[in-house]
Structures are given as C-alpha cells and as structure tokens.
Amino acid sequence: MQALAKAELTNDPLERNKHLTFVVVGAGPTGVELAGAIGEMSRFTLSKDFRHIDSKQARIILIEAGSRILPMFSEQLSSRVMRDLDQLGVQAWMNSRVSEVSENGVETSGETISASTPLWAAGIKASPLGRESNISCDRVGRIEVEKDLSLESHSEVFVAGDQCRFADEQGRALPSVAPVAVQQGKHFAKMIRADLDDKPRSDFEYHDKGQMATIGRSRAIAETGKLKLTGFSAWMAWLLVHIYFLTGFRNRLFVIISWAWSFLTFRRGARLILNKDWESFSANDNQKDQAA
Numbered sequence: 001m002q003a004l005a006k007a008e009l010t011n012d013p014l015e016r017n018k019h020l021t022f023v024v025v026g027a028g029p030t031g032v033e034l035a036g037a038i039g040e041m042s043r044f045t046l047s048k049d050f051r052h053i054d055s056k057q058a059r060i061i062l063i064e065a066g067s068r069i070l071p072m073f074s075e076q077l078s079s080r081v082m083r084d085l086d087q088l089g090v091q092a093w094m095n096s097r098v099s100e101v102s103e104n105g106v107e108t109s110g111e112t113i114s115a116s117t118p119l120w121a122a123g124i125k126a127s128p129l130g131r132e133s134n135i136s137c138d139r140v141g142r143i144e145v146e147k148d149l150s151l152e153s154h155s156e157v158f159v160a161g162d163q164c165r166f167a168d169e170q171g172r173a174l175p176s177v178a179p180v181a182v183q184q185g186k187h188f189a190k191m192i193r194a195d196l197d198d199k200p201r202s203d204f205e206y207h208d209k210g211q212m213a214t215i216g217r218s219r220a221i222a223e224t225g226k227l228k229l230t231g232f233s234a235w236m237a238w239l240l241v242h243i244y245f246l247t248g249f250r251n252r253l254f255v256i257i258s259w260a261w262s263f264l265t266f267r268r269g270a271r272l273i274l275n276k277d278w279e280s281f282s283a284n285d286n287q288k289d290q291a292a
C-alpha cells in the first residue's frame with residue numbers, strides 16, 4: 001500500500017515505475033501466494049483507490065532459481081498455477097538467481113530490476129541458538145537431531161519444528177512447515193511421558209497429508225496422494241482445512257464471517273499507513289508541493 005501511495009504522489013515517471021514494481025524472490029508456496037495476492041490487490045481490491053496512477057499497471061515479477069514454480073507439487077499443477085498467475089498479471093522468471101537486493105531493487109542474472117518493494121520468499125534461517133550452542137547444524141542453522149528428535153549429545157533435550165533438521169528415510173530434510181512442527185511437538189511430548197514412565201522411546205515418523213497453495217482470492221491447488229484439485233474447488237478445500245484447524249467454535253465462526261465479508265465486498269479492513277518512514281515521506285512531499 002505504501003508503494004502504491006508513493007507512486008500516486010510522485011511526478012517522476014522513473015520513481016513511479018519503481019514504486020509500481022514488486023519483486024517476489026522464490027516461487028515456493030509463500031512466493032506464489034504473495035505474488036498472487038499482490039496481483040489481486042493491484043488489479044481488483046485497490047484499483048479504484050488512486051487518481052494519478054492505474055494500480056492495474058503494477059508490475060509483479062516472481063523470480064525463481066529453479067526451472068519451474070512450486071517444485072514440490074506435480075508438474076501438471078505447477079503449469080496450471082503459471083496460467084493462473086499470468087491472469088493476475090504476475091510474470092514468472094525461471095532459472096534466474098537473485099544475487100543482490102538493495103534499496104534500489106533486485107539484481108538477477110546480470111539484470112537490475114528497479115523496484116521499491118522486494119519481497120523475500122526464498123526461505124528462512126533458523127534461530128542462531130543452535131550455532132551459538134555449538135551443536136551440529138545444517139546450512140540454515142537447523143539443529144540435527146536423532147530419530148526420536150533428541151540431541152545426540154544431550155538425550156534429555158528435544159528439538160522440533162523450524163529449528164529442527166530431521167532427515168527422512170532417504171536422508172532428505174523434512175520441510176519447515178506447520179504440520180511437521182505440530183507432529184514433532186506431539187512426538188516429543190510422548191517421549192517425555194515415555195521417559196517418566198520408564199518406557200522405551202520410539203522414532204519420529206512424519207505423516208504427509210498433502211499440500212496446498214492459494215493463488216489470489218478464489219483459486220488454489222491442492223495435492224494429497226493421487227488426488228489433485230485446482231481452481232475454486234481447491235480453494236474451498238483450502239478454506240475448510242484452515243478453518244478446521246483453528247481452535248474453538250468462536251474463532252472458527254469469527255474467521256468464517258470475516259473471510260466471507262472480505263470476499264464479498266473486496267474490502268480488507270482499515271487501509272491506514274502508520275509508520276515513521278511514511279510520516280517523513282509525506283512531509284517531504286507536502287513541502288515539495290508547497291514549494292512548487
């Protein structure tokens with residue numbers, strides 16, 4: 001919203017283009033959802049809010065180092081998402097590796113994209129706690145654990161979730177997603193109980209129930225076993241799953257009503273920009289206007 005408001009206020013065409021360019025780095029589920037949401041906002045939700053700019057002209061570039069978006073989904077779903085993103089005005093650049101992100105924009109494979117809003121969706125680092133404790137960690141700082149989720153050097157210490165590197169039978173690390181964290185949390189609670197009851201510990205096993213990603217306001221993809229859903233039906237499945245996992249009837253009801261309201265009205269609540277950077281930006285702009 002700040003970028004669009006800055007584009008609205010400036011008279012410099014190069015500055016305006018910079019503010020109207022959004023670069024999302026990484027085309028996993030987070031990057032795809034983010035790019036789709038910006039496409040939806042600029043094309044529909046905010047399109048009538050500005051007088052000097054056409055927010056539909058916003059350029060949204062999704063950059064991916066690999067050869068296709070959503071590599072964890074099947075190729076069929078990945079190409080369907082490419083089409084959906086295209087309809088929302090998102091350009092997907094494959095085989096492009098971002099080498100630098102600065103306040104001027106993003107550098108990729110010898111090209112500089114002038115953009116005031118670069119968004120990083122190419123993965124996170126774990127908390128430095130593991131490295132600081134001199135425990136064996138992987139490249140992104142996740143702590144390597146034994147099969148029961150305990151530390152090799154301290155069997156009374158367990159690690160779960162994004163902080164944990166657990167290798168599956170093929171030696172691949174489990175992804176840093178909520179279902180892994182939830183299942184690991186439950187597992188180590190069981191292990192603590194087993195210790196208290198003097199029973200043997202068991203190995204952790206991850207049950208992958210499938211994966212989903214949304215694209216804009218009414219499209220998604222979902223894959224569980226051989227079942228593949230796309231479009232509106234996948235989006236409905238996404239809504240149901242997310243509402244089901246909320247705790248308490250009151251929360252579920254509140255979220256259903258609030259989502260239904262946003263969906264039907266295209267409204268996104270109060271659109272207020274409340275931070276110090278913005279105060280100084282708009283103050284400078286007012287001074288320029290007065291001087292002019």
Ligand SMILES: Cc1cc2nc3c(=O)[nH]c(=O)nc-3n(C[C@H](O)[C@H](O)[C@H](O)COP(=O)(O)OP(=O)(O)OC[C@H]3O[C@@H](n4cnc5c(N)ncnc54)[C@H](O)[C@@H]3O)c2cc1C
Pocket residue numbers: 029030124127129160161162163176177178179181
């Ligand atoms: C943008 C984004 C989108 C995502 N979308 C999805 C999705 O759609 N589906 C999905 O399954 N997963 C998604 N994930 C991943 C998911 O959020 C994580 O895998 C999950 O939250 C991991 O749970 P956790 O409990 O291990 O860590 P967290 O949920 O990160 O909780 C860790 C907590 O520990 C606190 N903490 C950190 N260091 C310390 C310290 N030294 N002392 C005390 N407290 C500390 C943190 O503040 C935090 O509250 C997404 C992640 C991101 C960043």
